Amino acid sequence: MQYNGSNYNDWVNYEYDLWKNELKKLSEDPELFKNFKQNDQVKRMLGSSDLFGPFFERIKDKDLPWKKIEKIDQIGNPTHVVDVNGCKISGICLRYLYYADKVLNELKEFDSRLDLNMLEIGGGYGGFASVLNCLLKFANKQIDLYGIFDLPEVQDFQNCYLARTTMHNYGINDFFFLKVLTFIGADFNYLVSFYALGEFPIELKKQYIENVIAKVPHGFIVWNPHFGSDDEGVELIKRVQPNVQITKEDPLTAEFNLEIKW
Numbered sequence: 352m353q354y355n356g357s358n359y360n361d362w363v364n365y366e367y368d369l370w371k372n373e374l375k376k377l378s379e380d381p382e383l384f385k386n387f388k389q390n391d392q393v394k395r396m397l398g399s400s401d402l403f404g405p406f407f408e409r410i411k412d413k414d415l416p417w418k419k420i421e422k423i424d425q426i427g428n429p430t431h432v433v434d435v436n437g438c439k440i441s442g443i444c445l446r447y448l449y450y451a452d453k454v455l456n457e458l459k460e461f462d463s464r465l466d467l468n469m470l471e472i473g474g475g476y477g478g479f480a481s482v483l484n485c486l487l488k489f490a491n492k493q494i495d496l497y498g499i500f501d502l503p504e505v506q507d508f509q510n511c512y513l514a515r516t517t518m519h520n521y522g523i524n525d526f527f528f529l530k531v532l533t534f535i536g537a538d539f540n541y542l543v544s545f546y547a548l549g550e551f552p553i554e555l556k557k558q559y560i561e562n563v564i565a566k567v568p569h570g571f572i573v574w575n576p577h578f579g580s581d582d583e584g585v586e587l588i589k590r591v592q593p594n595v596q597i598t599k600e601d602p603l604t605a606e607f608n609l610e611i612k613w
Contacts, residue, residue, distance in 0.1 A: 367502065370392065371502045373392040374476070377393075385428060387427045397478075413452060415448065416485060424441050451483040455486055466496075467540065470498045470543070471542075471543050472542070473546075473547020474499040476508055484517050488522045492522060493524065494522060494523045495524050496538065497526050498529050498539060500529050510526075513526055541570060542570035545573045547575075556587070557587060564588060564592065570592075572609075573600060573609075574600075595612070597610070
């Protein structure tokens, strides 16, 4: 079924209302938080672990701090799907690992004389930020400020999760939670978004593209339009970032998914 206009907006709003309300309950109840990765809404929002195979094949032989990753991944009681060097890792964590490693490879070209300040649009439960934090020190990199755009209830949960997974300062010095479409200055110089921005309604995408993406000189987005391609959103990004590079998502998890970097 093709969704558009108000029908699609209603669908997205409904999905995000379920998401934020569930995370609010999970963050307020310590017993529920202990097992949040078993929560049906969390698993549905973040995607099936059945897709982990291609991500695992791409990172299984990499020299990564697997013990530290396992320790982070255990928070929330996930279902572990693979064993790497004696470390049990969940499917969603494998995906975060794959993209954190990919972003770090992109950052090799980043001017080391500049402070690195990163923005994430749609931070999930904080999983990517926690994994990246761990890999940064391993790669001898540092992020001074990591800002997350998200709904307030979701940010409260991210704050709870990141407080538990970043208590040791591996690579990110400070986290900062931004209100949706807060004006940003010139301090942020790298942007990421994974399976979030691409599914926003087009009007909200436009606002993020014009007010945030246009102002950040470098970035990496996994673009996930639902119910068909989104040429209009992609063209908007090309307009504000003329040097953008666009390829199919790899590994491809949905027909129209893209990787967008600049």
